[in-house]
Amino acid sequence: FSPGKNKPFPLKMDDHPLNQRPIACCGLTCCDFITLCKGFPLEDSDQRCIDMYWQRGGNASNTSTVLALLGARTECLCTIANTREKEFLKEDFAKYAVNIENCVYLDDCTAPVSNCIINVQNGSRTILHSNKSLPEFSYKDFQKIDLKKQKYQWVHFEGRPNVPDISSMLQAIDSHNKAHPDEKIITSVELEKTRMEIVPLLDKADYVFVSKEHAQIHGYQCKEDTVEGLGTKIRDSSVIICAWGESGACAKPKHGPIVASPIFPPEGGVVDTLGAGDSFNAGVIFALSRGKMLQEAVSFGCLVAGKKCGFRGFEGLK
Numbered sequence: 001f002s003p004g005k006n007k008p009f010p011l012k013m014d015d016h017p018l019n020q021r022p023i024a025c026c027g028l029t030c031c032d033f034i035t036l037c038k039g040f041p042l043e044d045s046d047q048r049c050i051d052m053y054w055q056r057g058g059n060a061s062n063t064s065t066v067l068a069l070l071g072a073r074t075e076c077l078c079t080i081a082n083t084r085e086k087e088f089l090k091e092d093f094a095k096y097a098v099n100i101e102n103c104v105y106l107d108d109c110t111a112p113v114s115n116c117i118i119n120v121q122n123g124s125r126t127i128l129h130s131n132k133s134l135p136e137f138s139y140k141d142f143q144k145i146d147l148k149k150q151k152y153q154w155v156h157f158e159g160r161p162n163v164p165d166i167s168s169m170l171q172a173i174d175s176h177n178k179a180h181p182d183e184k185i186i187t188s189v190e191l192e193k194t195r196m197e198i199v200p201l202l203d204k205a206d207y208v209f210v211s212k213e214h215a216q217i218h219g220y221q222c223k224e225d226t227v228e229g230l231g232t233k234i235r236d237s238s239v240i241i242c243a244w245g246e247s248g249a250c251a252k253p254k255h256g257p258i259v260a261s262p263i264f265p266p267e268g269g270v271v272d273t274l275g276a277g278d279s280f281n282a283g284v285i286f287a288l289s290r291g292k293m294l295q296e297a298v299s300f301g302c303l304v305a306g307k308k309c310g311f312r313g314f315e316g317l318k
């Protein structure tokens, strides 16, 4: 697996993009205020940084961006506050051709923002997030979507705090799949944050992404132990996937063997790891949606994430 010189990735389109069914990502969209620094700042110092800029962020938002850059028809299902940040977010979704027709715009709340300090020496990202009052995309919002009309191929959920709503949305897709087996929608869920409340989501989707940070709150110290341990809690036909920073990633079907991939370090060195995990998820989902085997999909996730770490933002994945 290595990216071609001019062709971005080795995965070819099986189909014309307009004929593909869309992939939707449900979760957070926020504004990332990024400060690019030569080194991690000293507390109470007064210094110059390399750059400061805004970027659209949030796990679901980033994953949808990367999916769109890889060539998938993509939609983001999220809430957006009716505040000054709204136009920036909408324009940026449009720039990447991410559909936001089912997003919900809300009054009387503040927009979630993250202060992200990126140290260009090692690409580390330190995130200081604030979300004071933006309601989550709810089951009620989801019920307004006509699944038969949208023809999603895949719906990916970020494990946000509204777990009962996310469970209901996944259940609604299960019911749709039972009623229309020829139009099956594949589901995935991400357990990324260090909150135990999201654990009940483990047995609610076809693919379950567990982050290193989340695995660590269960006491796991490596990706293999994570997929072995938490893999007992997924559905019989499901797959658990775990990315572990510089140790790469692995995956395991509940009753199958582990497959793993090392990282693909970017040629020019690591400059920005913000959204590496979101890019990994997008790479895995994209490869599986195009019919690739699990091993290939995990490698592709690492390839996409590794490539992303080599430049600022996501645009370079085009």
Ligand code: ADP
Pocket (backbone or CB within 6 Å): 211, 212, 243, 244, 245, 246, 247, 248, 249, 262, 263, 264, 265, 266, 270, 273, 274, 275, 276, 277, 278, 280, 301, 302, 303, 305, 306, 307, 309
């Ligand atoms: P998160 O962004 O959620 O903290 P991780 O740090 O676990 O995610 O990284 C996700 C994936 O990104 C890893 O599995 C790996 O493939 C890739 N990755 C992370 N750090 C690096 C790095 N320094 N070099 C190359 N790839 C990396």
Ligand code: FRU
Pocket (backbone or CB within 6 Å): 030, 031, 032, 056, 057, 058, 059, 060, 062, 113, 114, 127, 129, 274, 275, 276, 277, 278
């Ligand atoms: C990266 C990210 C950022 C956002 C933060 C929210 O994974 O989605 O874009 O600020 O995490 O937790």
